[in-house]
Amino acid sequence: MPHTNAQPLIDLGVLSGQIGHALRRAHAAVFQDFAATLEAESIRPAQHSVLEVLRASPGLRQAQVAAALGIKTTNFVPLFDALEAAGLAERRAISDDRRARGLFLSDRGAAMLDRLRAGVAAHEARFAARLGTDGKLLLLGLLARLQDPAFD
Amino acid sequence: MPHTNAQPLIDLGVLSGQIGHALRRAHAAVFQDFAATLEAESIRPAQHSVLEVLRASPGLRQAQVAAALGIKTTNFVPLFDALEAAGLAERRAISDDRRARGLFLSDRGAAMLDRLRAGVAAHEARFAARLGTDGKLLLLGLLARLQDPAFD
DNA sequence: TATTGTTATACTCTATAACTATA
DNA sequence: TATAGTTATAGAGTATAACAATA
Numbered sequence: 001m002p003h004t005n006a007q008p009l010i011d012l013g014v015l016s017g018q019i020g021h022a023l024r025r026a027h028a029a030v031f032q033d034f035a036a037t038l039e040a041e042s043i044r045p046a047q048h049s050v051l052e053v054l055r056a057s058p059g060l061r062q063a064q065v066a067a068a069l070g071i072k073t074t075n076f077v078p079l080f081d082a083l084e085a086a087g088l089a090e091r092r093a094i095s096d097d098r099r100a101r102g103l104f105l106s107d108r109g110a111a112m113l114d115r116l117r118a119g120v121a122a123h124e125a126r127f128a129a130r131l132g133t134d135g136k137l138l139l140l141g142l143l144a145r146l147q148d149p150a151f152d
Numbered sequence: 153m154p155h156t157n158a159q160p161l162i163d164l165g166v167l168s169g170q171i172g173h174a175l176r177r178a179h180a181a182v183f184q185d186f187a188a189t190l191e192a193e194s195i196r197p198a199q200h201s202v203l204e205v206l207r208a209s210p211g212l213r214q215a216q217v218a219a220a221l222g223i224k225t226t227n228f229v230p231l232f233d234a235l236e237a238a239g240l241a242e243r244r245a246i247s248d249d250r251r252a253r254g255l256f257l258s259d260r261g262a263a264m265l266d267r268l269r270a271g272v273a274a275h276e277a278r279f280a281a282r283l284g285t286d287g288k289l290l291l292l293g294l295l296a297r298l299q300d301p302a303f304d
Numbered sequence: 305t306a307t308t309g310t311t312a313t314a315c316t317c318t319a320t321a322a323c324t325a326t327a
Numbered sequence: 328t329a330t331a332g333t334t335a336t337a338g339a340g341t342a343t344a345a346c347a348a349t350a
Contacts, residue, residue, distance in 0.1 A: 010220040013208025014272070015201055019279050019288060020186050023179040025222055026295040030172040044339075049167055056165025063308065068162040070177055075341065077310060099308045099349045120166070127171050130303040131294055136171060139294045142283055143178040151282040180341095196316075215331065227318065229333060251326045251331045 019146070030127055037123045041112050046071070047083055048116070051109050054089055059102040061094075088112060171298070182279055189275045193264050198223070199235055200272075203265055206241055206257040213252045214243075240264060 015021045034045050043051075049069050053060070060068075066076040080103070083089040088109035091101040105113075128136045145151045167173045186197050195203075201221055205212070212220075218228040232255070235241040240261035243253040257265075280288045297303045 010205070010212065010216060011208040012220060013204045015204050017292070018276060019291065020182040020197070021201065022292050022295040023175060023182055026298045027175040027179045028222060029299045030175055034172050045172070049173065052165045052167050053162070056163040060162065064162060068164060070180060073309070124170060127298055130297045130300065132297070135294055135297070138290065139171065140169070140174050142287055142291045142294070143174040145282045145284070145287070146178040146279055147181045148282065224319070225332070
């Protein structure tokens with residue numbers, strides 16, 4: 001099976017066996033394809049994750065959403081500001097605590113996620129196909145172990 | 153087996169099954185640990201990859217090293233400038249083509265890689281341990297498939 | 305005093321366009 | 328005309344420090 005690969009076969013030394021390097025390259029490949037998928041609605045992957053979390057878990061506080069996504073609260077502020085300015089999500093008052101506000105998806109945000117659904121699923125299917133049968137589940141399991149100190 | 157997890161168990165919706173999201177989180181975890189490992193010598197992961205490639209494949213042109221690492225040549229320039237300014241690597245003239253120059257590790261760069269070797273190996277071992285027996289090889293295989301259109 | 309959110313800021317990474325000197 | 332390297336620049340992502348309002 002002929003496989004046209006433009007790479008001139010360069011020895012990368014230690015890197016070729018490094019988990020971190022392989023993760024960086026694989027993430028870059030998937031991320032680029034995903035960013036292109038989201039271009040139809042002019043949003044970025046990070047913004048898309050926030051919208052998806054709001055759909056699945058409405059009413060959370062900023063710190064909760066940020067922590068769930070591994071984003072610092074200080075960086076979350078401008079990220080969410082942009083979503084709010086675009087009318088895709090909103091901050092609403094909370095009764096108990098006047099410092100915090102609950103985050104919600106707007107109707108417009110929900111409609112956008114609906115429009116993106118097919119494209120996002122196709123993106124996911126493209127890469128799942130490359131992993132072969134059971135490959136995706138296997139990969140997700142290994143990636144989860146990398147982040148879990150319980151496996152130390 | 154009690155497993156103290158500070159996470160308040162938030163539903164991430166679609167994200168929890170997405171390859172891209174899992175890659176981003178796992179990469180962030182490994183990258184942060186690796187950056188901390190390299191702090192002893194005040195270099196960044198990207199700079200370390202360049203030095204490792206120069207050690208394994210001395211004399212390559214900039215475009216070759218950049219392509220091998222998935223870095224745009226335009227971004228490679230300031231990256232390598234910093235390494236050259238620090239005396240860790242150098243550009244040397246090539247006989248055939250006066251436009252291009254070959255890239256080499258300096259003695260100081262080689263010495264730095266030697267000093268980092270134990271720390272880098274320990275970093276790698278930490279994450280390999282989380283993956284269990286055969287887990288690392290399995291992971292590297294799956295990550296390679298993600299980047300290879302031959303598996304489409 | 306501690307917590308939630310915010311501002312300001314800086315550094316790295318990534319991306320595009322346009323230029324130079326050589327080929 | 329095409330290629331290797333470079334400059335300029337802009338946008339994301341990520342990091343720390345310090346602050347205001349509220350608890």
